[in-house]
Amino acid sequence: MKCYEKPKVITTNNYMFGFAALPRLVEHLNSISRKIDRSLQVMLTMPAAPGSQKNNCRPEDHGRVVVISAVAFSNNHVAGERLHAPLDELFSSMPGIMSVERGVATDFESFYNNSSLMQTCSRWSSDNILTNDIVSVAKVIVENLHLSPSPESQPLIVWQGIRELPDAAYSAVGDYYVSTYAQWDDKESDEVNMNWLYRFYADLQAHASGFYINELDRERRPENIPICYSGDNWKKLMSLKGKYDPEHVFLGFDVK
Incomplete structure (x- = not known):
């Protein structure tokens, strides 16, 4: 570090x-x-x-x-x-x-x-993409955000610039990081808010260069987990997991 x-x-x-x-x-x-x-x-x-x-x-x-x-x-x-x-x-x-x-x-x-300070409600769900096509992403945000069931939900765009990363597990890259926290308070609103976020990020998928593993919707988008890493690094992680934890004692990702 x-x-x-x-x-x-x-x-x-x-x-x-x-x-x-x-x-x-x-x-x-x-x-x-x-x-x-x-x-x-x-x-x-x-x-x-x-x-x-x-x-x-x-x-x-x-x-x-x-x-x-x-x-x-x-x-x-x-x-x-x-x-x-x-x-x-x-x-x-x-x-x-x-x-x-x-x-x-x-x-x-x-x-x-x-x-x-961005977390204002008791219930939330998140998803994200990394992207090099921020203009197209912004148009998708404009088309989708006003449809959010909760006014407390909001995206965050962070400029990251062109980066050259060392050999590390976190190896997905993109000039911009785009994350959204869907937020609400009532348990009865879980499904409608989570479905809105899922559809929103389904529209953003075409513009993604990768994803950040910690804020990915891993339960409903497990197919995106390998894309949180470069291809070579994902293969290396899976090889190390198989070598040192064949009994799956530690958390892993069951990606088909």
């Missing part, structure tokens, strides 16, 4: 648009992706519009917004501003922007715990 020093300065810029703009936004993001430093984490969430912005949403936004969050990890504020510059130049003056927040100070613990 490679470890890094804790960054001295973490700053976040947020850009908010109407939900229907998602395909246009990721197309522009993709066009400058090679200018983005890996020390900048770029995420897109699609929550319900906050009260102050509800009246600014158009009918095709279905009451949702896109929030582009760029988090810069740097040693000082000047370096952080340089990391933010390509995205800020692109999005801050783009037509349709609802709001901009710049230079929001973010401590490491708050950043680390941010993902827990």
Whole structure:
């Protein structure tokens, strides 16, 4: 495992648009992706519009917004501003922007715990893809998200960039990671929410370059488990499993 020093300065810029703009936004993001430093984490969430912005949403936004969050990890504020510059130049003056927040100070613990804030309900199901075709994926999201039985369900898009990974078990790659947590509270709503998520990700399958094993719907999509790894690495894992655990004492995947 490679470890890094804790960054001295973490700053976040947020850009908010109407939900229907998602395909246009990721197309522009993709066009400058090679200018983005890996020390900048770029995420897109699609929550319900906050009260102050509800009246600014158009009918095709279905009451949702896109929030582009760029988090810069740097040693000082000047370096952080340089990391933010390509995205800020692109999005801050783009037509349709609802709001901009710049230079929001973010401590490491708050950043680390941010993902827990997305879980707002007691019941949930998740699925994901890795993709190099984010524009097509965004169109599928726009077509499906407004059909969600629960307004608390929302996808997350994370720009990962072109990566060269060492020899490791986690070896599936894609420029973008697209995950969705379907969330609800009533047990009686389990089936309708899980079926919606299954159909949604069935539509996304054609654009997948791989999957992340920890958030894959392994029960209903076991055929995707080998694609969470490169072909050679999956064969190696199965060979090691057969050699050292022939009695299946430890958890494994029964993939036909």
